[in-house]
Amino acid sequence: MAKRWYDDACGTAQALERLGERWALLVVRELLFGARRFSDLRAGLPGLSANVLTQRLEGLEAAGVVRRRVIEGRRPVQVYELTAWGLEIEPILRALNRWVAGAVALEAGRPYSAASLMLALRGAFSAELARGFVAVIGFTLPLDRFVARVDIHGIAIRRDDSDRVDLMIEGDPATIAAVVFDGRPLADAVAESRVRYTGSRALAERFVRLFPVAARAADTAVTG
Amino acid sequence: MAKRWYDDACGTAQALERLGERWALLVVRELLFGARRFSDLRAGLPGLSANVLTQRLEGLEAAGVVRRRVIEGRRPVQVYELTAWGLEIEPILRALNRWVAGAVALEAGRPYSAASLMLALRGAFSAELARGFVAVIGFTLPLDRFVARVDIHGIAIRRDDSDRVDLMIEGDPATIAAVVFDGRPLADAVAESRVRYTGSRALAERFVRLFPVAARAADTAVTG
Structure with a gap:
């Protein structure tokens, strides 16, 4: 279920309604290389509060991009991972990166x-x-x-x-x-x-x- | 000049600081096929208020994506157009569109x-x-x-x-x-x-x- 931010039917608007929330695409980035625990995501995104991270994960789950899974064991661990459709977001991240690469220096610090x-x-x-x-x-x-x-x-x-x-x-x-x-x-x-x-x-x-x-x-x- | 939304140095974050404001990428979309007057942009984006459109154009101009130009004539006309760097945003829009295409139907109305x-x-x-x-x-x-x-x-x-x-x-x-x-x-x-x-x-x-x-x-x- 996506929010209706835009009164606009085009694909760009529909994609942004699913991925355009602040930090959402960075959460996806952290999940690109496999399932992560909540604490792993926090470590990769130190600028993001636990509250907002929870909201983003819920939004991405509702959009069909992220799913939760429990890794069974003596101490079961809950992890988040991208769905097949979520994995297909990588080209969007690459396009964003390619666009800034060269034009914008990596900011130290x-x-x-x-x-x-x-x-x-x-x-x-x-x-x-x-x-x-x-x-x-x-x-x-x-x-x-x-x-x-x-x-x-x-x-x-x-x-x-x-x-x-x-x-x-x-x-x-x-x-x-x-x-x-x-x-x-x-x-x-x-x-x-x-x-x-x-x-x-x-x-x-x-x-x-x-x-x-x-x-x-x-x-x-x-x-x- | 980009806002610092994210305490994160990666390219994705840097691109989103320039393009991630709500409606910004849809304004870019409207400019992809050439210069447009303010009223043209309003017509292409009926869901967007004049106020917010003004803010987005200012933001995109400050980011180096959009520039203003005056077409001289008996009644000079101000238009907005993408810079060379702004034109390079098209692959981002295409990646967003490709991602939703097929998964999400065009919503009638x-x-x-x-x-x-x-x-x-x-x-x-x-x-x-x-x-x-x-x-x-x-x-x-x-x-x-x-x-x-x-x-x-x-x-x-x-x-x-x-x-x-x-x-x-x-x-x-x-x-x-x-x-x-x-x-x-x-x-x-x-x-x-x-x-x-x-x-x-x-x-x-x-x-x-x-x-x-x-x-x-x-x-x-x-x-x-």
């Missing part, structure tokens, strides 16, 4: 979640630059671990604790983003102990260059 | 603007189905005229008064949408005088079938 980094990696990945590159890369982030598999099919990323990787990158998401998207030298981030990696240096240096962000022409630059 | 129809045609066009189809199709809508050119490069649509077309379709956007996207028989719409066309019937029947909307599996259907 604002929280940047693990899911944000993984979504951005998936979106900016260049199959062209990755030609011939086949490797499994692990990410050890403060709250979460992911594995990215790069091969001829592209990049596949999932939440995964595996240590069986060719390269393990450890650091906070914002610093890794600065290296990958803003051209901060990997060696600098390592020298300042903001990032560590295990694996070959050549592999690491190549991997962080697979995600070009188009520099934007001056006339489209934004002041904000 | 809600306003459906000319720009909504043209955006939806552009988004749903199937190059596969249009193989070998080359034609210029005019649309005479209650407030606006458009021309769509279909050829090997795809479909190009612009606001245009030209009568030099192979097929002219006349009607209201919602009825045309019902024929093109919801499978309402063209002949029925014509019999009820809701749609008229001049040109060959075979051409008209073929054209309205170039825009398939994927039917969605039952498990992803939405109740709202």
Whole structure:
């Protein structure tokens, strides 16, 4: 059941009635890489109050985007996950990200979640630059671990604790983003102990260059 | 200058701070096919008050998405148009439309603007189905005229008064949408005088079938 915000029948209006509530799309972003507990969502969205998060989850559930599930066990755990239809929101998030990428710099000091980094990696990945590159890369982030598999099919990323990787990158998401998207030298981030990696240096240096962000022409630059 | 709604640095949040205000993306939609006067925008968005429209235009201008321009003449006219960066919002609108298409029916009785129809045609066009189809199709809508050119490069649509077309379709956007996207028989719409066309019937029947909307599996259907 969607609210009727707009007296307008077009698809854009109908989609926004389901996803346009403030924070709703960021909640979806946090769920893109699999089911999360309420406390996981809170950790990924530190700017959002528990109250508003509850409302958003209820709204997204009513819209058919999110469902609740209980993982049985000695202590059953309730998690939230995207429905099949909810998973199809990723192209919308990618389109939003692509639109700001290059025009708007990542603002230092604002929280940047693990899911944000993984979504951005998936979106900016260049199959062209990755030609011939086949490797499994692990990410050890403060709250979460992911594995990215790069091969001829592209990049596949999932939440995964595996240590069986060719390269393990450890650091906070914002610093890794600065290296990958803003051209901060990997060696600098390592020298300042903001990032560590295990694996070959050549592999690491190549991997962080697979995600070009188009520099934007001056006339489209934004002041904000 | 964007508001800081989110304490979150990811691209999604940054894009939403620029485009996430209620109605903002629908204002962008109305501008996709060229500059519009304030009164044109009001006509395309009957659910929106003049006050809120003014605020949205100011916000989009501050964000670098919209600019004002004066068309000189005996009676100078002020128009609003998208910047180069603003034009790049179309993929976001398409992603939103694609997401709801099929899952959510067009709600009868809600306003459906000319720009909504043209955006939806552009988004749903199937190059596969249009193989070998080359034609210029005019649309005479209650407030606006458009021309769509279909050829090997795809479909190009612009606001245009030209009568030099192979097929002219006349009607209201919602009825045309019902024929093109919801499978309402063209002949029925014509019999009820809701749609008229001049040109060959075979051409008209073929054209309205170039825009398939994927039917969605039952498990992803939405109740709202």
